[in-house]
Structures are given as structure tokens and as C-alpha cells.
Amino acid sequence: MQLLKWLSVTDRFYKIYLDKQLAPYGINNSQYMFLIKICHSPGILQDSLLNMFYVHPSNIVRTVATLEKQGMITRSPNDKDKRTCKLYPTERALSIIDEIQMICEKTEALLLQGMSESEQNLFMDFLIQAGRNITSELHIERKGEEFND
DSSP: OHHHHHHHHHHHHHHHHHHHHHGGGTOOTTTHHHHHHHHHSTTEEGGGGGGTSOSOHHHHHHHHHHHHHTTSEEEEEOSSOTTSEEEEEOHHHHHHHHHHHHHHHHHHHHHHTTOOHHHHHHHHHHHHHHHHHHHHHTTOOOOGGGGGO
């Protein structure tokens, strides 16, 4: 039961920490990964976010709507399929994305603090394997490389 306890503690408190760091930029821990992906892949289809993040589709819709309302992204219809939208970062998002990424990198460094490079690599390997184990048990199919994205 210690594994479950410490996964929960780490998840809860890294999100609190990240929220404090991201607050000056007007985003939170549930939005940053979407914003980074959209900034790195302008024109990405909203539906393709389903294949990248392990969240419920309604969370994607809600997060995209919030980012749009905050002036971080814009949506435009997909010419090939009118039921889907292409997502683009705004100048506002592009002006802060480097700082957002730096905050994420510093947060990761904090979480890995005190571990050697080989321990960090092992930790990541174990975490990825744990993710694969639980998604497999739940019959959630994803491409292997998506665990590394």
C-alpha cells in the first residue's frame, strides 16, 4: 500500500506546486500540457489530443474551451471534417510558452532531486511500465511511443 500512498501524495502535491508556479501565466496543472502541445504543433486537430493524453474527452473539450476563453488558443474548422477543429496558439501563448516549459522542467528536476542520472532513468522506466500495466489491465490501447511523449 505504500506505493499507492506515495503515488497519491506525489500527484497531489506536485499539482499544488505546479499551480503556484503557473498562476502568474493564467493557467494551471491541467492546462499546461495541452498548451505546450498546441504551441509545438500549430493546427493540431482537437480530436488528436485524445490519442496523446489519458483524460476523458469531456476534459479535453473543457480545457480547450478554457484556453480559448483565456486568449491562449484559437479554433478553426477542419476543412476535411467539419466535426473537428484545428487548434492554434495565440501570440499570448507563444510569448509565455518558454517560461511554461522552464517551470515544467524545474518541477521535474525537483521531483528527481537526489537521484543519480541512472536512478532517474530507472525511475522513468518503472513509471512508464506501471502506466502500461494499468492501462493494459483497463484495456486502454495506445501506441507504445505515446508513453514517451
